[in-house]
Amino acid sequence: MNKLAIVTGASKGIGFALANKLLSKGYTVIGTSRSGNISDISNSNFSALSLDLAGSASISSFVELIKNKTEEVGLLINNAGVGYDLDTMSPEEKSYDATFDINVKGTVFLTEGISKLMPSGSKIANISSVMGSISLCGSHDSVAYRMSKSALNMYTKILSDRLAGKVDVASIHPGWVRTTITESCLKHGRLTPGQSAERIVDYIEHQFKNGDYWDAERGVHLEW
Template sequence: MKTAVITGANRGIGLSLSQQLAAKGWDIIAICRSESEEIEAVAGMVISGIDVTNPDDIEQIKKIIGDQQVDLLVNNAGLLRNEELGNIDYDSLREQFEVNALSPLRVTEALIPNMVEGSKIANITSRMGSMTDNDSGGRYGYRASKAALNAIGKSLAEDLKGKGIAVAQLHPGWVQTRMVDFNGLISPEDSTAGLIDRIEELNLSNTGGFWHTNGEVLPW
């Protein structure tokens, strides 16, 4: 049985990924701030009370997982805030960078020793991190932090290629989750089905790419 570690797994996209991967026979290690009955029902292990921006919590994840093999890491935990030019909260921007960009790197670095040739990393990013695609402005912290995550993911893809580990940056679409007050255009279930397809297609020949859940290659 293959093992997937998923951050932000207690609700939204993380929960849906956990449910659909579990239905495909994966063992799920769910990492989250707080547990939910839904994630407990499908995960083999729930590591709750975790703040992915806290190095001590990352060490706790490492200790709990131990030497268990990780076949898939999904860096899904994220934070979306809005800023208006002229009234920007820079502490909020820093927090978004910590959650959206630095934390996936922290988690990945911690779990690389658990990965083997053929393991995969999926960073749940956003097309809002695309500079080419930005025609509406705003969302300074979210856009910049997701662009940073894309850059980090591309570097990881290059650095881990020699270990046989492939990395993808995946945009889930505008999903009906709490993050956007459920105003999205696509359900978590439909988004997740596409994300899993992209993960299954991921290999060393296409590592480092930036894809929409529907398979479209997105511009940087």
Template sequence: MAASVPRTALVTGGSRGIGRAVVERLGSVGTVVAVHYGHDAAAAERAVAGVRAAGGRAFPVRTELGAPGAVDELARGVEEGLRLHTGSTGLDILVNNAGIGCRADIDSLTREQLDRALEINVKAPVFLTQRLLPLMRDGGRIVNISSVAPRVAHPHVLGYAMTKGALEAFSRSLAAQVGPRGITVNTVAPGLIETDLHRDRLRAHPEEAEEAAALTMFGRIGQADDVAGVVAFLASAQSRWITGQRVEATGGAYL
């Protein structure tokens, strides 16, 4: 009897924070995971090593999103790694998680800030998805990581909220196009999550941490694995009847 073909995934920004938690979740159920990273090779190797230590398979792929030719470079690295680990370039799951902040209000926002945020938070996932769709098997899963910011007014992250709103619009439109292939496209919108991006600031300003925890229904700040569980469900066969949706993972903040 022929061996079953393993499911495969690419997680962008997979070396740290929410991305790493998603990598570990997917790897724990036998998915072969391509772990994209931009700069921190050591963090990517730790993420890969964690999956392998648990009996799974993963490999790192370095690309600086936003740089010229980055999408093709990343796609080629994914293809090479999948071929090496599975004998095929077929992709089942794409998690567009990589992103950057854009902290500025309307008075201080610069053209350079907004261009950079649009390049990485919008253009990179759009054109990476375009490049990888021919590799994606029917019945595949695309999960885009957004934020609560497009729904709740945050004047000091105006540019960031705009980019995540654009990503959500992309998800809905894409879902309508790829639905006939059985591919689902959904958005996960976290609230404040205790990742490297926020941890030092929250420790330096405990009053901010207390306020953020009080906003949730559970009296605590979210953890990366809280979001990873939602992503893993949307990447699974059990989510086959859910597409074009925005799923908030905020612990009930801003209800």
């Protein structure tokens, strides 16, 4: 696998830890944030680019920039995501739309653009959630968030079939991680972002399987 990686949403949380973990393993990393500024990572193998998954113009400009790179992308980690309705009980239209724009539509169209530029042997890791599992769902909170991750899982299935033999694609649950995505994660999450990133990168490097849905916290396959 080519060691040029894109990590979306690398300004904080799990994405920030993933970028650092990959850099420590000798990857060249392009990390994204909406501002295009990730000043907390100073490593000559790291560059930050602007990407707003809620805007198609931003996605197109980002794909154009990647197209013009001489080195080919071997790993795309679709990590950026929002959880505006996490811990709430009923859907609300504005946050529902924003959640789907970012977690589903933007992620899909970014991946459509980037995957065409990836050589054989590359990998696409979609950072999903166990909350996207239909068979494991036992609660009725976080409607848009859960549905967006189920939709992302469906994209993983579709893409893993379409790109089979060329690019491997999997969904990964990063665990319950202490980040600012929601207050309950920050207060009660079981893993630090660093611990989650370590497990995710280990899976990507040693166990990555096309069409898989993987729980990086427990190290087990998940039911769709």
